[in-house]
Amino acid sequence: MATAVVTGATGILGKEIVRELSEDSNRWRKVYALSRSKADQYPEHVEHAHLDLTSSARDMAKELQHIDPEYIFFSAYLANEDPDEATRINGEMLENFLESFVINRKERRLKRIVLVCGLKHYGVHLGNPKQPMEEDDPWIPEPPAPSNFYYRQQRSLQKFCTRHEIPWNVTYSNEVLGYAKGNFMNLATTIALYAAVHAEIGETLPFPGPEVGYTSFDCFTSSRLHAQFCNWVVHEPRARNQAFNTVNGDIESWQNLWPKFAEYFGLRVPADQFSGSAPDQSDKPMGDQAPITFVAAKMGLNAKEIKPNKLRQRIDLKRWSQRPEVQDTWKNLASRHGLDEDALDRATWDFAAFVLGRDFGLVANMNKARALGWTGYKDSWENFQEVFAELAEGKVIPPRT
Ligand SMILES: NC(=O)c1ccc[n+]([C@@H]2O[C@H](COP(=O)([O-])OP(=O)(O)OC[C@H]3O[C@@H](n4cnc5c(N)ncnc54)[C@H](OP(=O)(O)O)[C@@H]3O)[C@@H](O)[C@H]2O)c1
Structure with missing residues (x-):
C-alpha cells in the first residue's frame, strides 16, 4: 500500500484527488493533504498539513519533515493576471516544493509525480488552437506568444524527474466541473x-x-473523473513520462x-x-x-x-x-x-x-489515454x-x- 501527498488539497481538482485516494484504501495507506487553508473533514488515514508553497525550499523542507510520500499530485495554483508573474510564481512553487524533498533526502522514495495542468497548454487563452488538440501537438513558441506557466512547470518537472529518475505525468483538463x-x-x-x-x-x-x-x-472535465484518471495513470506502467488530455470524453x-x-x-x-x-x-x-x-x-x-x-x-x-x-x-x-x-x-x-x-x-480528444486502456467517461x-x-x-x- 502506498503513500501520497496532494498539494492544492482544497482546490476544485485537488480536493477530488484527496477524496479518490482516501476512498481507495486498498491502494493508499496514507494521504497527506496540503494547502494554506483547511476546508475538509478527512478520514483517519488522510492528514492535512499547512504549507505555503510561496515559501523557500528550505522552509518547506522544515514544514514537511514528517511526511514521506511515494507519490506526489501537484494541484496547487495561484492566479496572476500578468503571464510573466504567473509563470514565475507557479514555476517557483513547484520547483521549491520538489527541491524540499531533496533537502529532506526523501526524493529517492518517490515513485511518480503528477502535475495538474490544463488546455491552456495549447494556448486556448490566446485564441483558436489546431483541433482536436492532441498531446503531441507542438508547444507554442514564447515569444512571440506570452509566457505560459504550464511550460515552465512541465520543463521543471521533467528536469527534476530526469535528474532523480522518477517517472512523471501531466494532465490537461478543461472547464472543470x-x-x-x-x-x-x-x-x-x-x-x-x-x-x-x-x-x-x-x-x-x-x-x-x-x-x-x-x-x-x-x-469539460469532471473533477471526480480527473481524480480517477490520476489514480489510474500512476498505476499504468506504459503511461510513464507522458502528458494526457483529461476531458469527459x-x-x-x-x-x-x-x-x-x-x-x-x-x-x-x-x-x-x-x-x-x-x-x-x-x-x-x-x-x-x-x-x-x-x-x-x-x-x-x-x-x-x-x-x-x-x-x-x-x-x-x-x-x-x-x-x-x-x-x-x-x-x-x-x-x-x-x-x-x-x-x-x-x-x-x-x-x-x-x-x-x-x-x-x-475539442481535445482522449485517444492517447484510451489506447493505453483508460475507459473513464x-x-x-x-x-x-x-x-x-x-x-x-x-x-x-x-x-x-
Ligand atoms: N478550474 C478549472 O476550470 C481548471 C481548468 C483547467 C485547468 N485547471 C488547472 O488545474 C490546476 C489546479 O487548479 P484548480 O482550479 O483546482 O485550483 P483552485 O480550485 O483555485 O485551487 C488552488 C489550490 O491551490 C492552493 N494554493 C494556492 N496558493 C497556495 C500557496 N501559496 N500555498 C499552498 N497552496 C496554495 C489552494 O489552497 P489554499 O488557498 O488553501 O492554500 C487551493 O487548494 C491549475 O494548474 C489550473 O490552471 C483548472
Missing part, C-alpha cells in the same frame, strides 16, 4: 447564479456569448446544453436569440496571434488570413452581475433561502466570459446536474423548484 466549498472559481456556479436570477425576473435564459461559440463544440456543445440549463431552471431559451443588436455587448481581444497560426503552414492554411480571436459577449456578464435589479433580486433570493448575499460579487464572471464568450470551439450534462445539486445542497444556489 466540480464543487469546492467556498470556491467560486467554478463555471457551474456562475451559470447557476446567472440562471437563478433570470428565473426570478423573467421566463427566458439568453446565452451571453456569440452564436459562433454557441454552435461550436466544447469539452463525450461530445458537447452550448447549443445542446443551454436549452437543458434553461429547462432545469424553469426557463426557455429566447427565440431567435442572436438576431438584432446585442443588449450589452463587449468585445475583448485575445492573443495577437491565434495558436493555430503557428502550425498553419504544415496544415496547408495561410496564417496571414487567420484573424486573431476575441471574447465576444452579447451580455457582458460582469456588468450584468452589477446591475442594481440583478443585485436586488439576488439579495432577495439569498435572504429567502439562507444563501451567501455576496455570491454575485464573489463569482468568477471573467472566467465564465472566457468560456462562454469565445468565438471558436474547443462522463456525460457532461449529467456532470452539470450533479454539480448543480451539490451547489443547492451547499446553499450556494437556491433549491430547484
